Amino acid sequence: MNNVPSTNLQADTNPLEEEWLEIGTIIGAHGLNGEVKVFPDSDFPERFTKPGLRWLCIPTRPSNPEKIQLLKGRFIERKGIYVVKLANVNFRDQSEALKGSKLLVHSNDRPTLTDGEYYLLDLIDLTVIDHQTQTVIGSVISIASAGNDLLEVQLANTTETVLIPFVPAIVPIVDIAAKRIEITPPKGLIPE
Helix, strand or coil, X not given: CCECCCCCCCCCCCHHHCCEEEEEEEEEEECCCCEEEEEECCCCCHHHHCCEEEEEXXXXXXXXXXXEEEEEEEEECCCCEEEXXXXXXXXXXXXHHCXXXXXXXXXXXXXXXXXXXXXXXXXXXXXXXXXXXXXXXXXXXXXXXXXXXXXXXXXXXXXXXXXXXXCCCCCCEEECCCCEEEECCCCCCCCC
């Protein structure tokens, strides 16, 4: 499983000096007691279920994220959202006022991954190389999701892009440290 990164926050850091990872968007109120519905942008459930410090980016103040304690949360499977309780948000009007706000964590707060898992954001800008010929194909510019993750690769010396399924059969080697991905593309995937 490929995962998007997330972070543990230090209470004494200056949020404006840090890089942020968006973990979810508040899409509305849930009930009368201040709970909010969150659409997740992270593959890590603990971001929404484990109590602790998060940051809140309110649309009217996007350059000034605020600390907020996540008290508890649960996943609503049939809707694909989380319902979370935030500290000091106790009434429906308070939770409704947070609609459109983003939940953030620091970019250095990353859960441990198992072998074969990658933070998708770490794949951006990696050089893509043909595994057999060792020729440069291009570089990863984006990640798309359609069943499997797809690497959007800008072909070398062009503005043309291709989508490459991010599956072991096509992408056998990912070397984050060397900033390269080796692929074994099936015939016709890469234009000649």
